[in-house]
Amino acid sequence: MSAVPTTSRRPSLPGASRPADRAALVDGLRASLDAGAAEVRDECRALDxxxxxxxxxxxxxxxxxxxxxxxxxxxxxxxxxxxxxxxxxxxxxxxxxxxxxxxxxxxxxxxxxxxxxxxxxxxxxxxxxxxxxxxxxxxxxxxxxxLQGCFAMTETGHGSDVQRLETTATYDPATDEIVVHSPGPGARKDYIGNAARDGHLAAVFAQLVVGEEQHGVHCVLVPIRDDAGHPASGVTVGDDGAKLGLGGVDNGRLSFDHVRVPRTNLLGRYGDVNEHGVYSSPIENPSRRFFTMLGTLVRGRISVAGGAGAAARTALTVATRYGDARRQFDAPGRDAEAALLDYRTHQRRLLPRIATAYALQFAQHDLVDAMDDVLSGRVADEGDRRRLEARAAGLKAVTTRHTTDTVQECREACGGAGYLWANRLAATKSDTDIFTTFEGDNTVLLQLVAKSLLAEYRSTFGDLDTLGIVRFGARLTAGTFVERSAARALVQRLVDATPGREDEVVFAARATQLSLLREREEHLVEGVARRLRRADAPGVDAFEAFNSCQDHLVEAANAHVDRLVLESFATAVERCDDPDVARVLGRVCDLHALSTIERHKGWYLEHDRLGASRTKAVTALVNELCAELRPLATVLVDAFGIPEAWLRTEMLEGDTVG
Amino acid sequence: MSAVPTTSRRPSLPGASRPADRAALVDGLRASLDAGAAEVRDECRALDxxxxxxxxxxxxxxxxxxxxxxxxxxxxxxxxxxxxxxxxxxxxxxxxxxxxxxxxxxxxxxxxxxxxxxxxxxxxxxxxxxxxxxxxxxxxxxxxxxLQGCFAMTETGHGSDVQRLETTATYDPATDEIVVHSPGPGARKDYIGNAARDGHLAAVFAQLVVGEEQHGVHCVLVPIRDDAGHPASGVTVGDDGAKLGLGGVDNGRLSFDHVRVPRTNLLGRYGDVNEHGVYSSPIENPSRRFFTMLGTLVRGRISVAGGAGAAARTALTVATRYGDARRQFDAPGRDAEAALLDYRTHQRRLLPRIATAYALQFAQHDLVDAMDDVLSGRVADEGDRRRLEARAAGLKAVTTRHTTDTVQECREACGGAGYLWANRLAATKSDTDIFTTFEGDNTVLLQLVAKSLLAEYRSTFGDLDTLGIVRFGARLTAGTFVERSAARALVQRLVDATPGREDEVVFAARATQLSLLREREEHLVEGVARRLRRADAPGVDAFEAFNSCQDHLVEAANAHVDRLVLESFATAVERCDDPDVARVLGRVCDLHALSTIERHKGWYLEHDRLGASRTKAVTALVNELCAELRPLATVLVDAFGIPEAWLRTEMLEGDTVG
The missing domain is CATH 1.10.540.10 (Acyl-CoA dehydrogenase/oxidase, N-terminal domain)
Structure with missing residues (x-):
């Protein structure tokens, strides 16, 4: 793709006023959004x-x-x-x-x-x-x-810090059993889905003790209910009761009083006890073993990101249809009242978020494909596994944050109608709220992402001097450091085609957008690496030094994910071979990219990456793109392909009369 | 107050490790926060x-x-x-x-x-x-x-645009009655509190028609239920049913089918019909009459801002206590796990929001006092009334936005525990969500604020040339333009004492903080005035011209409110005569001011008001202030003085064991 002129000089977007044109556009965009998942998604759309x-x-x-x-x-x-x-x-x-x-x-x-x-x-x-x-x-x-079961990891005392769980699983050689025990109130398993009502068997994470030795956290299957549904002997089951949302999930609490299970209930792939009571593991290092075990569970985070993305699309569909239909206030100089979506503030609320929902959908597909490579064994490199985990953590954090923000904005954009239970927004808001916390608190996850970036940085450039660190930037996207995504070759081609920064048209070029996001990531990762290196010096309070970098770490991780997401979107635009659809997708991608850059304009100005006239141009372009996409707003959300029965847009009924 | 050195060189804050010191500090801060309302607040604290x-x-x-x-x-x-x-x-x-x-x-x-x-x-x-x-x-x-009643303003077809309500109230000279009627589904009154269950009399806003003449929106009392609780004849009562929150409020819908009430049911202070069927009003201009009537209802918005501020303080109290008690992860180089609030990211989540909660509390008191002046008749100037309305609209928008954001952050800061109904956060979050919408959608309100600023601007400087507009900035805070608050003299004194911009210490000076907020306001108001003036030119599409300024208008209004709020806080610090308490308050005010400036650093850089080294210094100072105030975090929230029974901190119970 070569440099493109500013939007006003670009070819105009395809119209959607004729029903046939509109349907073709919706279908084309949907095919692009569904990508390789089209068949299974259509199967889901055909469910009852x-x-x-x-x-x-x-x-x-x-x-x-x-x-x-x-x-x-x-x-x-x-x-x-x-x-x-x-x-x-x-x-x-x-x-x-x-x-x-x-x-x-x-x-x-x-x-x-x-x-x-x-x-x-x-x-x-x-x-x-x-x-x-x-x-x-x-x-x-x-x-x-x-057989219904639970995943009993989180404890009252320890949520995010899984390595310090207190529940014990002690091997008893006398009976060849494992004794599962909660030593104190902090060891109580909490917020466990399926525990309060339906679960019969729990996968319990506990500190494995064999003989005198502690082997760290392992997972043991423990029956928690008998066939009649009563708590098993030694198991105390509590109910977390009502929650802000997710009322249909029976979250509960589990405590164990010396509960005995056969030794073979140990899920022993990464650490097992044989019939002689001898512990062995294919992974020597206990910490590596622990993180390998956790790493296998990456699918949970990926699924949460997916569900959160879906919920945001539900909300955007409801709010966009409402904004398109509802009219308020006379439009000065016009005959009719304007629709809410004709107002710039309303466009600003919804359209950049629709664009980001597209971006996250493409990033999610790429993440799921990478997961499939790893789970199927097609990719077996440990580095690839680690990168998948970091990417899953990062996308989960960014997508769930997007969802919380978007559902809130959609509720407000629908005013009082958005507050009634009769539409989907109320439940969606209450239900998704916890997504920022579960499968890993977002702030903790983003630090994991940053640490993974730094580990790669160190293993590659650990002993380099300042010049080496500076050069790191150039290599960051050159394949050594970042994951090898399908986007790689394309991105490099786009970056090579950058037309320079001299022209106002530059922001409309995908290459510029990608470069700007990459520069921010590089600078933040390099900076935090330097700061943490200084923190290693003797006499420095390690906690203070780490703590003072914490916000910097989180920002670096966010910048990393921003770059990955835009790469996924850029690749999807390139992949699209219907020219009308590709033009719309490209414009949506511009809006996502430029509103991301606009959100960080303080950073770009502070670090002299963009001057004031440039950041003002970005804002002007975002406004222009919103206006340009406004006539296609309902097309863009219809392309999400959500069955009408799951949308419940009753809120619209009385409202077009106004 | 003269220039103060950077925080690190400032006198350290009073300690709170001894119970007596802590109690004295809590009491002193509470006295400051309660201000003139201490007596009535204590009465409320002594309720059952x-x-x-x-x-x-x-x-x-x-x-x-x-x-x-x-x-x-x-x-x-x-x-x-x-x-x-x-x-x-x-x-x-x-x-x-x-x-x-x-x-x-x-x-x-x-x-x-x-x-x-x-x-x-x-x-x-x-x-x-x-x-x-x-x-x-x-x-x-x-x-x-x-006698329980309803306030029946909002209609299904029209929410924010009250002037276009469709319900009619037609005077019938034959029977000397008023006929209240809903001409179509859009005229249905909706979201009306007290309508679904308890209300017997409704104050119904409707277009008054007398003879051939329409007189605009007036308010008529209409019985909606008989003594047995059944809907009155001609009145259809609906139930809005379940909502996202506020489940204890019986919101409902009202439609009227030619319902007849005595002429004297017209609430006729601003427009009445006499026994001869002749309409008269003390206010000739129908539009001015309408806005005067709405203006008398300013107390509603002020109360919503107050309640929203209170809810944010509830959430901050719960989350701060939790963050202080809950420990997670080993602190590198230390023996114990760190409390959540020891981490910078966690401090960043809560402490600036506590500081803003203080700021908004002081601004709220000032607003309530101004309201008291107007309602009591001590102040009768129409300009003062208009300024009160604008200030109420602005503070309502800013406070409710703060509340939505803060309650969300508090929920996340408490992880899974924050999601359980057993603590206060779940209900607080669901209940306050609608505050951004009711008593006026925030986006609409902020435009009202901006229009009021522009009206003052035009009436003062309407015919000035560019030079005049530039000079406007200097006059903006000099008394012609802004409301005459008690803060005025003090602020001017502080601004006069500005020590110049040459020193790094400058940001710790209140005068600098005030100047920066004022500059942003001035620039935004001037800019939007210029743009709207250009929009008046012949051949310009009025809607497009207005629409393209809409985000600018909203930003100007926000900047205006930011400045007012900081002035209130600065005044409160000056008013405090306990030196220990004043020192703490001053530091909290710094944190509020600097995190406000930090949030807008993109603007300050883009408009060359601050250089990159300065904006970085602001970020560093915010971090420093967070660390400095962290030991006093629970003191700061205990000073809110919320009865324990209203906090319900069960969520903390099992958590200190971890």
């Missing part, structure tokens, strides 16, 4: 959408739980459930397909999405990925929903 | 706080409504209810006291706060302020709660 639709009004907690349990059971026979497991465990090993299908559930009642994630993603995933052959027989019953 | 506390779990809608109705009845005899009405209507005319007391209800179940606001603020306020002597007899029954 009425039965899976969210309840029309808030249900009492127990009723809601029962409803979601029944909805879950109705999904159990679907092919996409088995897709999440390998063939030798009764599945089909089509991991990407499974995650893409679950993402569609993010448009239904999010309690169903979470409940399915607990049963098949977390609980099933733990048995599948941490267990050994002796656990494989459980999986067909897990896939069918006959 | 258990009975007024929010329910421990979400209640079914009807049960919640009944509970709130009962709580409301228990408040009816309190002196602060009568305080909101003049003596000749059975009140005491202590308006500030009434609003300050309602603000305290913002710490209880917010359904109670809203329900009280509907009954006494909106419905009672309409009868009191728009009615004539013939309606005075109703007020004792409204004050006592015997």
């Amino acid at each position: 959408v009425e039965a899976l639709a969210p309840a029309a009004e808030p249900l009492p907690m127990e009723e809601h739980r029962a409803r979601v349990t029944a909805q879950l059971a109705s999904l159990a026979g679907r092919s996409f459930v088995a897709d999440g497991f390998p063939e030798h465990q009764g599945g089909t090993g089509r991991y990407a397909r499974a995650v893409e299908a679950f993402e569609m559930l993010g448009h239904t009642d999010l309690s169903l999405f979470v409940k399915a994630g607990v049963q098949w993603g977390l609980f099933g995933g733990a048995v599948s990925l941490l267990g050994t052959e002796r656990h494989d027989h459980l999986l067909p019953r897990i896939i069918s929903g006959e | 706080v258990e009975a007024l506390a929010p329910a421990a779990e979400p209640l079914p809608m009807e049960e919640h409504r009944a509970r709130v109705t009962a709580q409301l009845a228990s408040l009816a005899g309190r002196s602060f209810v009568a305080d909101g009405f003049p003596e000749h209507q059975g009140g005491t005319g202590r308006y500030a006291r009434a609003v300050e007391a309602f603000e305290m209800l913002g710490h209880t179940d917010l359904s109670l706060f809203v329900k009280a606001g509907v009954q006494w603020g909106l419905f009672g306020g309409a009868v009191s302020l728009l009615g004539t002597e013939r309606h005075d007899h109703l007020l004792p029954r409204i004050i006592s709660g015997e």
Whole structure:
């Protein structure tokens, strides 16, 4: 792609006033958004959408739980459930397909999405990925929903700091059993989905003790209920009760009083105890072992990012249709009242967020594909696995933040109508709120991303002098350091084609957009690496030194994810071979890129990457793009392809009369 | 006050490790925060706080409504209810006291706060302020709660655009009655508090028609239920049903089918119909009449700002205590795990928001005092009234935005514990969400503020040339243009004492902080005035021209409110005569001011008001202030003085064990 003139001189966007043109555009954009997942998404769209639709009004907690349990059971026979497991465990090993299908559930009642994630993603995933052959027989019953389970990791005392969990799993050679125990109130497992009502078997994370030796956190299967549904002996089950949202998920608490299970209940793939009571592990280093175990569970974070993205698209669809239909105030100099979306402030609320929703959808597909490579074993390099984990952590943080912000903005953009339960926004807002916390608090996750960037930085450039660090920037996107994504070659080609910074048209060039995001990432990573290196000096208070870099770390991680996301979008635009659709997609990509740059204009100015006239030009372009895309606003959201029964746009009914 | 050195060279803050020192500091800060409202606030703190506390779990809608109705009845005899009405209507005319007391209800179940606001603020306020002597007899029954009512303004078709309401009130000379009618579905009154269950009389806003003539929107009292609670003849009552929050408020819908009421039901203070069927008004111009009528209802917006501020303080108290108690992750180089609040990212989440909560509390007091001047008649100038309305609109928008943002951040800062209904955050989040919309959508309100600024600008400088416009800046804070607040003299003194921009210490000087906020306001107001003037040129599309300035208008209004808020805080610091308390308050004010400036660093750089080294220094100072105030974090929130029963910090119970 070569330099493109400013939007006003660019070829105008295809019209959508004729129904046939509109439908073609919606279909084309949808095909692009669905990408390789089109077939499984259409399968989901053909489900009994009425039965899976969210309840029309808030249900009492127990009723809601029962409803979601029944909805879950109705999904159990679907092919996409088995897709999440390998063939030798009764599945089909089509991991990407499974995650893409679950993402569609993010448009239904999010309690169903979470409940399915607990049963098949977390609980099933733990048995599948941490267990050994002796656990494989459980999986067909897990896939069918006959055996319901929990993923019991988080404790009251420790949430994010999993390595310090207090629950113990002590091997007793006398009986060849493992004794699972909660030594104090902080060891209580908390917020555990499926624990309060439905779960019968729990995958419990605990400190494994064999003989005198502590082997760190491992996972043990513990029955928590008998067939009659009563708590198993020694297990105390509590109910977390009502929550801000997700009322259909039975989160609960589990405590264990010296509960004995057979030794073989240890999910021993990464650390096992044999019949002689001897511990062994394929991974010597306990810390590496721990992080490898956690790393296998990456699918959970990826699924949360997917569901969060879906929820944001639901909200944007509702709010955009409302903004397009509802009219308020006379438009000066015009005959009719203007639609809300004709106002710049309203366009500013919704259109850049629609653009970012597109960007995140493409980034999510790329992430899911990378996950599929790793889970299927096609990619087995440890570095690739680590990069996948960092990318999953980063995209989960950025997408869930986008969702919280977007759903809020959509609610406000619908005024009082957005506050009524009768539309989808109220539940979507309450339900998604916790997404920023679960599967890892976002602030903690972004620090993980930054640390992973720094680890790569150090392993590559650890002993370089200042000049070496400066050169690091040039290499950052050159393949040594960043993940090898399909976007790589393209991006390099685009960057090479940068037309220089002398022209006002520069911001409309994809290459400029990519360069700006890359520069910010490089500078932030280099800077924090320098600061942390200084912190290693003798006499420096290590905590203070680390702590003073913490916001810098988080910013570097955000900048990294911003760059990856834009690369995914740029690649998707290039991939599109329908010229009309590609033109629209390109303009949406511009809006995403430029509003990202605008959000960080303080940084660009402060670091002399852009002058004041340039940052003002960015703002002007964002406004221009909003106006240009406004006539296509409902086209852009219809292309999300959300079944009408899952949208519930009753709020629009009385409103076009105004 | 003269220039102060950077924080590190400033006298250190008083300690709070000894219980007596801590208590003295809490008391001193509370006295400062309560200011003139200390007595009525203590009266509220001495209420039966258990009975007024929010329910421990979400209640079914009807049960919640009944509970709130009962709580409301228990408040009816309190002196602060009568305080909101003049003596000749059975009140005491202590308006500030009434609003300050309602603000305290913002710490209880917010359904109670809203329900009280509907009954006494909106419905009672309409009868009191728009009615004539013939309606005075109703007020004792409204004050006592015997007569419950609604404020029926918003329609399905028109929310913000009140002037275009569709409901009609037509005078029928044949029977000397007024016929209230909803001509279509868009005319349906919607989201009306007290309509679905409890209200018997509604203050209905409708287009008044007398003979052939339309007189614009007026307010008519219409009975909507009979004594048995059934809808009155011709009145259709609907229920808005479940909402995202505020489950205890019975919002509903009202439609009127040629409902006849006596002519004397017209609340005729600003436009009446006499026994001969002749319309008259003390205000000739219909538009001015309309805005005068709306203006009398300013108390509603002021109360919403107060309640929103209170809710943010509730959330900050819960989250700060949690962040102080909960420990996660080993602190490198230290023996113990660090408390969440020891981490910079966590300090950044909470401390600047605590500082802004202080700032908004002081601004709220000043606003309430100005309102008291107007309602009591001590100030009768129309300009002062208009300025009060603009200030109320602006502070409502800024405070409710702060609240939505702060409650969200507090929820996330408490992780999973913040999501459980058992703590106050879940309900606070759901309940306050609509505050950005009701009593005026924030985006619309900020445009009102900007238009008011521009009106003053034009009336003062309308025919000036460019030089005149430039000089406008100098006059902006010199008394011609801005409201005459108590802060004026002080601010001028501080600005005069500016030590120049040459020194790094400059940001710690209040004068610098004030100047920076003022410069931003001036520049934005001048700029938008220039742009709108150009838009007046012939051949310009008026809608496009206005629309392209819309974001600029909103930014100007925000900058205006930012400046007012900082002035209030600066004045409060000066007023404080306890040196220890003043030192703490001063530092909190610094944090508020500098984090406000930091948020707009892009603007300051883009407009060459600050260089890059200066904006970086601001960021460094914000970090330093966070670290410095961290040991006093729980002192700062305890000073909010919220009864423990209204905080419900169960979430902390299991958490200090970790």
